[in-house]
Amino acid sequence: MVQIPKELHEKIKTIRMSLHFSIHDCAKLLGIPQGNYLAFENGEQHLSLPDLEILALYFGLPLEAFFTDQYKRLYQLTLLQDSIRPSYQILRQKVIRTQLSLERQAAGMSLEELGEATGIPVESLRDYEEETVPIPIDNLQNICQQLGKHLDAFFPDDHLLSETFNLSGTMFQDQKAMSEGDELDDSFAQILAKLKQIPKADQAEIAKEILNKLKEEE
Secondary structure (H helix, E strand, O other): OOOOOOOHHHHHHHHHHHOOOOHHHHHHHHOOOHHHHHHHHOOOOOOEHHHHHHHHHHHOOOHHHHOOOOOOOOOOOOOOOOOOHHHHHHHHHHHHHHHHHHHHHHOOOOHHHHHHHHOOOHHHHHHHHHOOOOOEHHHHHHHHHHHOOOHHHHOOOHHHHHHHOOOOOOOOOOOOOOOOOOOOOHHHHHHHHHHOOOOHHHHHHHHHHHHHHOOOOO
16 A cells, blocks of 8 residues: 655655756656646646656656655666657556546445545546546545545556566657657547447556557567
8 A cells, every 4th residue: 555655746856866867858758848847846736647657667666666765776768758658648547547437436426426525626527537637646546545445556567567668678669759749640549539439347458458559569
């Protein structure tokens, strides 16, 4: 069981500085404005779980390193290419949204009831479940507490991460690059559209399979 450390932003800032990574590079990695990333490190904003996963990969650490005092280096990864980062974030958000919706339904809570229990506006909860809006990590933990779940229930397993990202450093060399601000290509957009047409119980597993397929073309 893990909880969000009170000073998560400071821990990540310390790790970043010890590795001599710049704020600019971290913001570019996540595809967000530099000011937004700086606001995160200043404790003024929260990142989503997929964003934290990508930072952990970039730093060459397991995600748990952000939530515990264990800083053992497990991975040595190169900077995630722009062609991979958007797909990873969107698919992970899809998995988390689907899992969140299923957990809420299993708990027998409506969005209105969950909103009242968490203090999160119903409109935001609906966006988290139905749209591509990233869930800030503090809101995700709040929701987990109300649903009787632990935050780490939403963590990806090491096998998924290892299969998704090529640890040899080639990092999907043959995939077509996507520059910041570009729309997803038609084929990827079609996949997301099709996912919406099947039962939610199947969506998370299919999204995981897509993540694994991202590495196959060499």
